[in-house]
Amino acid sequence: MTYKNSIMQHRIKTKKIHNTALLFIIIAPITILYYASYVFDPVHMGNPYLYFLQIFADAIAITIVGTLWVTILLDMIQPEYHKRELKYDKKWLEKSKVKVDILIPVAREPIDIIELTVRNALAIDYPHTTYILDDGDSDDVKRLAHELKVIYVARPPHAKSFAKSGNLNYGLKQCKGEYFAVFDADHAPKKEFLTELLPFFENTNVALVQSPQHYTNTDNFIASGTAQAQEIFYKYVQPAKNSYNAAFCVGTNMVYRRSSIDDIGGIAMRDHSEDIWTTILIHEKGYESVFYNKVLAEGRAPESIPSFFRQQNRWARGGFTLFFTHNPLFIRSLSIDQRLQYFFSNIHYFSAFAVLIYLLLPLMYLLFNLHPMDVKHNNGWLAHYLPYFITVYFLPWFLLGTLKLSTISTSIASFAPYLQAFISVFLKNKYQWVATESKKVSFNVIMLQIWPHVFFIVLSLLAIAVGWYNPEDVMTTMVTSFWVLMNSYFLFSFVKNGLIQT
């Protein structure tokens, strides 16, 4: 295989990008600047406090969309000679006969899900040793390990700290292989997993090869929403990060080089988000990471509201903690590209503030007749806002060619766990690690998690009634009511489908 072909084969192929994505690249700056030129002009200010909130939210939203735009664009316009060189030769693997361990950390997940993953791991067609790292001290898992003849490792109670990272590090002490792969209990690998990923390690500087998370349970509402949001990340963002050597580990479906991990002192010991911390350490030491955009494991996305929120909260905590305690923008040993890419990923979680403000502002109009923008220029506002709104809301359509209700619903609804994460990062609350799809928490009081959404839906309907009592401006009231109804419908379908599942 020629050098050039090998590169071409492992970059995202241009034809995979929808034409609509090009459309996004072209129109996004126009619509965003058009709107920004209007909204950031204080001449259009209405109520000053609400105006401040509005521009704060707009600044966040524009920054997040803008960083996504920059990421995709920079990846697209890279000239061929400038593209990252990746060694990839399967013959190297046949010659070198490396030893590989497969680690499956589990923590009280349903036994059938664990069994599927372990059976799939055993079926991988490259010689390997499989370990179950059980943090739940489950007899079922022990029996399963015995039955399938895989190595069962359980931490003694006094060594149980730092959740998954602690579990992995404890497991690594038992492993001898030069490489190790990690699968969460709910991610079942395909048999070609190792033969596809290991050849990247011919380059001795590569410490991590990551493959995408792929969710198969998309018949579920919440899961399909999560899956589509993930799809953007794995189709556009990770490949772009990869071309800057900034692709980061997502906690499952990846292979690490053991010596590199030992070099950085093992998997980063964190209560959560050890994956991204480990990747930063890897990059800080000058090692490389590779993202290989081919689905090599099939996972399950969270299906119920509690598990979805737990997952989002965990990710957001990771993002916020990194942002406030170890902001990648200021890590000197990283390249400027890496710094920016980590930073872009971090700030995504600030979207919660924007969503919250966008939800509340129309209610403030209907209830208290307060406008962030001056009513004098109402028509101007709508004309400037609509193109921007379409660009932002139809982002999944631009990038993936489809737009699902579930995607919008779940991404709006996740403002609650994000904010929760923000608050707990600030209060330095300790994180209680629970696996994404764990059975033990099914008796949770669900209202504790969805009260912001229920509150918003109820208040929206009441606000529309109040708004239509002697409306000051029929047109504005109509647009605002429609807007509020749409938001409550998104949240309602999230709550409804989530409750059915719970």
Add this chain to the structure above:
Amino acid sequence: MKRFMTYLLNGIFFTTVIMIAISVATIALTRKVNQYRTQSSRGIKATVIKKEVPILSYSRGVVKKINARVGLEVKKNAVLAELDNPSLRSKVDVLGAYEDNVSAQTEAKVAKEELKNLIITAPVDGVIADVAASEGSPVETLTKFMTIYSNNNVRLLAQLTVDQYQIIQKLPEVKAYSPRLNQNFTLKPYILSPDEKTPVQYEEKKIGLYFKLANESDASSLLQNEDLDLQLETAGEKIIKPVDYFVNFWNGLLLMGDTARVTRPN
């Protein structure tokens, strides 16, 4: 048991959330209705504008007597002032002696007519606005020495917001209240006033609307530049809607609205 507790806790939370939402909406609605009441019943001033009629002297002379003072109400044809012109009077006397001389008689007739002009009467019903002469002072021909605010064609000008204007447009007549007289007047929308000033930025656009009195005889009791309160709701009989009971209840409870205003006697 665990299941029951879960349902119970969820129920309590759910009810609490809904109660909070309802409270917020109630406060908002009460606030809005109170605001609307303020806007529609008070705060809109209509200013009385009377026409200024100048009183001119038609011949020269000395002011002999002034029967008017500023603020005096006068009827049409009432004598406002008397002028004196001794030379003219003596001319009449002298010319009157030549009874056979036709030209002298003609001249005397003219002088007599001129003497009639020395008595100045009110051209319209109204109120004396200004007196520019005093007794004993000389007056030239065609000088303005008094002004009357006419009671004819009295107009009232109100500056309205767009929504106030929309309310008024639908009404055939509007009640206006004079706090000075403690009396209601009926007004009819008349014509829009032209926009004189360019609207100030950040300020709500206002529409100037002229009213006429439905009953012209009311004009005498109104003063120039007096402000009347327009009452948009009292044009028809005040209809009490369910929302009013609701809001009145909360006003009483939360002490939000100005209840005194609502019960003001008309």
